[in-house]
Amino acid sequence: MTEVKLEMKDISIEFPGVKALDGVDFGLKSGTIHALVGANGAGKSTLMKVLAGVNTHYTGQIYVGGEPVEIRCPKDAKNLGIEIVFQEVDTALIPYLSVAENVMFNTLVNKMGRKQIVHWKEIRQAAETVLKKLNVDVDINKQVSSLTLAQKQMVLIARCVAEKCRFLILDEPTAPLSNSETLELFRVVRELAKENVGVVFISHRLSELYEICENITIMRDGKLVTELPLSRELEVNTLVEYMLGRSYEDNYIKKKCEIGGPLLEIENLSEKEGKVKDINMTVCKGEIIGVAGLVGAGKTELCKTLFSAYQQSGGTMKLNGKVIKAKGPTQAVKHGLALVPEERRREGVLITDPVVSNISVAAMEKYTNRLSVVNKKREKEDARNMIRGLGIKTPSENQVVALLSGGNQQKVVVGKWLNKDSEVYIFDEPTKGIDVGAKQDMYELIEGLAAKGKGVIYATCEFQEILSICDRIYVMYDGEIIKELNAADTNEKELLYYSTGGK
Amino acid sequence: MSGAEKVKKKLNVGDFVTKWGTIATMLIMFILFTFGNWSRDTGASMFLTQSNMITILRAVSITTIIAIGLTFALAVNGMDLSIGATAQFANVFVMTCFVWHNINIGVSIILTVLICLSVAVINSILIVKFRIPDMVAALSVMFMYQGVSMTYSKGGAITERMTRADGTQAPGLVPEAFRALGKEPWLIIIMICVVLFAYFFLNYTKHGRYMYAVGGNPEAAQLSGIPVAKYKILAYFLSATFASIGGICLAARVGTAQISAGDAYLMPSVCAAYIGFSVLGAGKANAFGTFAGAVLVGMLENGLIMMSVPYYAMNIIKGAVLAIALAMTYASGKTKNVN
Numbered sequence: 088m089t090e091v092k093l094e095m096k097d098i099s100i101e102f103p104g105v106k107a108l109d110g111v112d113f114g115l116k117s118g119t120i121h122a123l124v125g126a127n128g129a130g131k132s133t134l135m136k137v138l139a140g141v142n143t144h145y146t147g148q149i150y151v152g153g154e155p156v157e158i159r160c161p162k163d164a165k166n167l168g169i170e171i172v173f174q175e176v177d178t179a180l181i182p183y184l185s186v187a188e189n190v191m192f193n194t195l196v197n198k199m200g201r202k203q204i205v206h207w208k209e210i211r212q213a214a215e216t217v218l219k220k221l222n223v224d225v226d227i228n229k230q231v232s233s234l235t236l237a238q239k240q241m242v243l244i245a246r247c248v249a250e251k252c253r254f255l256i257l258d259e260p261t262a263p264l265s266n267s268e269t270l271e272l273f274r275v276v277r278e279l280a281k282e283n284v285g286v287v288f289i290s291h292r293l294s295e296l297y298e299i300c301e302n303i304t305i306m307r308d309g310k311l312v313t314e315l316p317l318s319r320e321l322e323v324n325t326l327v328e329y330m331l332g333r334s335y336e337d338n339y340i341k342k343k344c345e346i347g348g349p350l351l352e353i354e355n356l357s358e359k360e361g362k363v364k365d366i367n368m369t370v371c372k373g374e375i376i377g378v379a380g381l382v383g384a385g386k387t388e389l390c391k392t393l394f395s396a397y398q399q400s401g402g403t404m405k406l407n408g409k410v411i412k413a414k415g416p417t418q419a420v421k422h423g424l425a426l427v428p429e430e431r432r433r434e435g436v437l438i439t440d441p442v443v444s445n446i447s448v449a450a451m452e453k454y455t456n457r458l459s460v461v462n463k464k465r466e467k468e469d470a471r472n473m474i475r476g477l478g479i480k481t482p483s484e485n486q487v488v489a490l491l492s493g494g495n496q497q498k499v500v501v502g503k504w505l506n507k508d509s510e511v512y513i514f515d516e517p518t519k520g521i522d523v524g525a526k527q528d529m530y531e532l533i534e535g536l537a538a539k540g541k542g543v544i545y546a547t548c549e550f551q552e553i554l555s556i557c558d559r560i561y562v563m564y565d566g567e568i569i570k571e572l573n574a575a576d577t578n579e580k581e582l583l584y585y586s587t588g589g590k
Numbered sequence: 591m592s593g594a595e596k597v598k599k600k601l602n603v604g605d606f607v608t609k610w611g612t613i614a615t616m617l618i619m620f621i622l623f624t625f626g627n628w629s630r631d632t633g634a635s636m637f638l639t640q641s642n643m644i645t646i647l648r649a650v651s652i653t654t655i656i657a658i659g660l661t662f663a664l665a666v667n668g669m670d671l672s673i674g675a676t677a678q679f680a681n682v683f684v685m686t687c688f689v690w691h692n693i694n695i696g697v698s699i700i701l702t703v704l705i706c707l708s709v710a711v712i713n714s715i716l717i718v719k720f721r722i723p724d725m726v727a728a729l730s731v732m733f734m735y736q737g738v739s740m741t742y743s744k745g746g747a748i749t750e751r752m753t754r755a756d757g758t759q760a761p762g763l764v765p766e767a768f769r770a771l772g773k774e775p776w777l778i779i780i781m782i783c784v785v786l787f788a789y790f791f792l793n794y795t796k797h798g799r800y801m802y803a804v805g806g807n808p809e810a811a812q813l814s815g816i817p818v819a820k821y822k823i824l825a826y827f828l829s830a831t832f833a834s835i836g837g838i839c840l841a842a843r844v845g846t847a848q849i850s851a852g853d854a855y856l857m858p859s860v861c862a863a864y865i866g867f868s869v870l871g872a873g874k875a876n877a878f879g880t881f882a883g884a885v886l887v888g889m890l891e892n893g894l895i896m897m898s899v900p901y902y903a904m905n906i907i908k909g910a911v912l913a914i915a916l917a918m919t920y921a922s923g924k925t926k927n928v929n
Contacts, residue, residue: 396813420815434809439873440802448803449814451796459796503814 091117091152093169093254093285098137098147107133108145109309117253117285120276122296122317124289125306126330126550126583131289134306135256139171140164165193168253170246174262176239182232187214189231190245217249220282221275237268244275248284255279256287261295262383273299291381293323293587305329327583344534346558347372349408350542351511353393356402362388363566366402370511370542375533377557377574378546380586385566386546387429390515393544394426395419406510420449423510427500427517435500436488443470443484445499450507473502478528494525501532511542518552530556550579562586609871611918612879616886623893637896644774650888651781652836652843657859657866657880658788659832664863664875665792666825667805668717668724673833673859675735676709678852680837682739685748685764685847692762699838706834709735710827717826718819736853748847764845772842780839784832788877801825802874858887861908865915887911 095113099106108130115121125131136142138149140161149156151167158164164171173179180189188195191210199205214227223241225234231242240260247255257276261269276286276299288300296303297319305312305326312329315321351370357363363385370376380386391397393404395413404411406422413419416426428434436445447454447466454462454469470484477498481491488496497517504512514533518526533556537543547553553560554574562570562585570585627637636642656673663670680702687698709731716727744755752760770776792798803811804821812818837852844851865886866872866879890911894904 394813415817416812417815417817426813428813430809433807434813437803437806437810437814439806444799444803448799448811448816451799455796460794461796461799463794 090283091253091285092150093117093138094150095134095138096148096150098134098145098149100133100137100142100145107309108137110147111306111309111311113304113311114314115254115285115287118280118283119302120280120286120288120300122288122290122300122303123306124291124293124296124303124326124330125312128308129306129330130309131306132258133309135171135258135287135289138164138169138254138256140169141171165250168251169256170250170252170254171256172240172243172247172258172260174259176236176243179243180231180239182230184231185227186218186225186229186231186234186242187211187227189242190214190217190227190249192246193250213249214245217245221245221248221278223275235268236263237265237271240264240272241275244279248279252284254285254287256289258289259291259383260288261290261292269295291383291587293326294589307332323587323589324580324584327580327587331579331583344373344538346374347540350374350406352405352408354403354405356392356404357400358388358392358566359398359400361566362397363392366392366568368561368568370544372540372542373537374559375537375543375545375557377553377560378544378563379548379550379553379560379582380546380563381548384548384563384586386548386563387515388566389563390426390428390513390544390546393419393513394424396426420507420509424513425449425504425507425509425511426513427497427504427515429515429519431493431496431500431520436496438489439487441485441487442474442479442481442491442499443467445488446470446473446484446502446506449503453506469506473506477502477505477532492521492525494521494528497521497525497529498532501529505536509541511544512536513544513546515546516548517545518547518549550582553582554579564588612865612869612882612886612915615914616882616889619886619889619893623889623896627893627896637893642892646885646888646892647778648774648843649892650884651777652839653855653858653862653888654781654881654884655784655839656833656836656855657862657884658784658877659829659836660859660863661788661792661866661875661877661880662801662825662828662832663724663728664867665798665801665805666822667808668822668825669728670713670826670829670833671725671728671856671860672709672713672731672735673829673836674853674856675732675739676706676830676833676852677837677840677855678850679709679735679739679742680706680834681841681852682743682748682847684838684841686743688764688768689748689750689752689760689762690754695765695768698768702838703831703834706837707827707830709833710823710830713826713830714823718822732856736850739852740849743847743849745849747849750846768842769845770842772839772844777839777843780835784835785877785881788832788880792877797821797824805874857905857908858884858891861887861912861915864912868915868918883915 093115095111098108098111100108111134113134123131133142137145138158140158140163143159149158156167187210191214195205195210211227218225218227221244223245225238225241231239234242260272264272280286288296290296296317300317302314303317304314307330348371349369350372353366353368356366366389368376378386378389388397392399394416395418396416411422413422432438437448443466447470454466467484474481474484479495479498479502481495488499491499517529521529533543533545545553545557557574560572560574560577561568562572562582564586572581623637624635627635629636656677660670660673683705684698684702687693687701712731713728716722716731717724750763754760771780792801800816800821803816804818808818836855840852841847862883863875863880865883866876867874869879869882872879887908890907891904894907
């Protein structure tokens with residue numbers, strides 16, 4: 088089999104206000120598996136989206152087999168045999184169609200020409216052949232909606248193979264998979280490499296890369312750091328150093344506040360389906376607890392389990408020394424827990440409602456008399472005070488939340504819980520998608536909570552943030568807390584080391 | 591005029607249509623019917639008379655009461671298609687209470703409402719417990735209860751002195767007090783009370799606010815601590831309650847329980863509630879909107895009959911009016927249902 092080389096030279100791309108890629112070189116040989124790593128925001132996905140024809144306004148050259156090519160739309164990429172499997176597999180599959188149809192989707196959509204009637208036997212046979220080639224055991228007549236996540240991934244990979252792809256990009260394929268499923272994926276990927284397909288493997292789990300990849304490219308801040316052959320001599324620690332570069336100082340410095348007695352104590356708590364396992368943690372009054380971990384480590388799941396939006400199983404939760412049992416968010420809220428969820432628009436705010444209803448929604452008891460009649464005047468007054476207190480930029484309390492900026496929406500969510508006067512505040516990626524100024528406000532707000540003796544849990548994959556604002560940090564990996572660290576005695580490097588599965 | 595001003599002006603026209611479109615339509619229709627039914631003999635409109643206005647209000651009353659039930663279901667972003675069947679079952683049941691069993695008026699009415707809540711129980715189980723989409727769940731319940739009414743009445747109408755299956759004559763009579771409920775002023779008073787109750791409940795109580803929150807964004811509502819399932823169930827219970835009250839009023843008005851009389855109220859009620867979305871730009875199900883919608887539908891029906899539009903062509907116009915109302919609501923993108 089002939090070796091084909093895919094090369095990217097001096098690729099740059101700019102989005103309004105950011106240089107996402109800055110003169111990056113990248114090379115991939117067919118028949119090899121190549122790791123691509125970097126911290127969040129390093130530009131891995133952006134680079135791969137250039138290859139897939141999603142990011143089309145790049146500058147620089149791309150060569151396939153020495154020939155210069157242009158990739159300006161997804162179809163260009165497909166014609167060159169470049170396929171990408173994104174992490175969110177569900178967005179690419181049609182759940183109500185069978186496995187066979189999903190595997191042969193492109194044939195069904197683009198290659199029918201003037202044919203009007205589907206030749207089922209052909210489709211099924213072709214799908215069967217592809218799956219057999221990959222040695223994947225999935226019934227081709229099954230509906231895709233009934234498959235497990237790992238199987239769906241296989242169906243997508245099979246679709247790429249059916250397209251006779253030469254280069255396959257897998258964007259964090261192992262994040263949602265269990266150990267055995269990961270091994271199965273590795274087997275299939277090796278199978279593909281044997282068939283002379285070049286595979287790019289993006290992953291946050293550094294230790295697993297040794298098992299499968301031959302080369303590794305490391306990126307940081309939109310730039311190429313280095314490309315190396317990946318062998319056991321190259322330590323995880325070294326990779327982490329490359330990913331971080333020299334550590335730069337964060338300009339935010341936390342004000343220290345008095346830490347009181349234990350407020351929330353959690354022992355051996357698990358989620359019913361095992362999304363998080365065996366959680367032990369303590370939050371004291373006035374303490375800001377960090378939950379660090381990479382995307383897919385189970386931070387959101389932990390937050391939702393604490394809030395009992397996911398069903399708890401086993402273990403105990405104590406608030407102020409008393410055991411609490413919450414069978415759902417309603418009871419969790421009554422006990423004094425508050426959650427600022429990651430999916431702000433979908434889960435945090437009532438997006439089509441005005442600011443005032445959003446601020447009062449969790450604390451309606453404050454405004455209602457015995458007949459549940461709402462005192463609208465007091466509700467409005469409190470909303471106005473909250474808008475002033477938190478500096479929410481809105482023309483009035485009657486403005487619909489959908490029209491506010493992300494940072495202001497986030498403040499509305501916090502306002503909702505402040506109004507309720509909760510005890511423990513759980514923040515899940517609170518600074519996601521909000522600008523620098525609003526971030527600063529958010530930090531100050533969270534510190535204000537701690538100063539009032541509230542407990543704060545702060546989950547994020549932004550390690551700098553967590554180091555600058557938190558007192559103590561729990562590091563998560565694969566649904567478990569694997570390390571507890573003091574913020575003052577640790578650094579980004581150590582956090583990254585543990586969250587990539589280091590022991 | 592500069593470009594920016596033009597855009598602004600255009601937007602204002604759009605806003606105006608969303609906010610005042612339904613009210614304007616009502617006015618135009620009112621004027622049209624007033625002059626369209628002008629009588630040469632009397633030199634006055636046959637439409638615009640005191641007695642005809644009361645006729646319209648009376649016809650509108652039952653639709654409004656049933657549609658208010660639906661308004662609660664719509665507030666939680668649900669859809670209750672079983673209201674017509676519920677009304678029919680109430681209609682039949684309350685009549686048999688009087689005619690077959692000679693039960694007194696108060697007990698009959700309370701008993702009927704309670705029995706009709708079984709519809710809500712089934713709806714809740716299907717929708718909340720089994721997570722069947724609201725529309726189809728209620729549709730299956732609708733068929734079930736259409737069958738239940740027919741079976742219960744042995745496939746016939748319920749009238750005073752009817753001959754029962756065993757050949758005997760039904761013993762009871764419909765009390766005069768009950769018949770009075772179906773005439774003005776009582777019927778109209780009941781309707782006004784129902785509308786005021788729904789308005790107050792949805793806008794001024796905690797529960798109403800929670801229902802709108804659930805309808806707007808169930809996930810955020812749940813994570814804010816609102817018991818979403820409970821409020822959905824409450825909505826379907828209110829829906830069944832008002833549907834059965836509507837059915838009872840229908841029985842009182844007609845004095846007999848005809849086959850499928852209540853089922854016929856499904857479409858006008860759905861129309862009324864959906865037209866209500868766009869009244870004064872509310873953008874969500876609301877009590878006054880529903881009432882306005884019912885008046886619009888009732889007026890349309892009344893005016894068209896006067897203008898001798900044949901009954902079999904009526905549905906064409908009613909369907910078209912609903913379509914226009916929906917277009918006005920959804921095209922503006924201000925509704926709760928738009929994601």
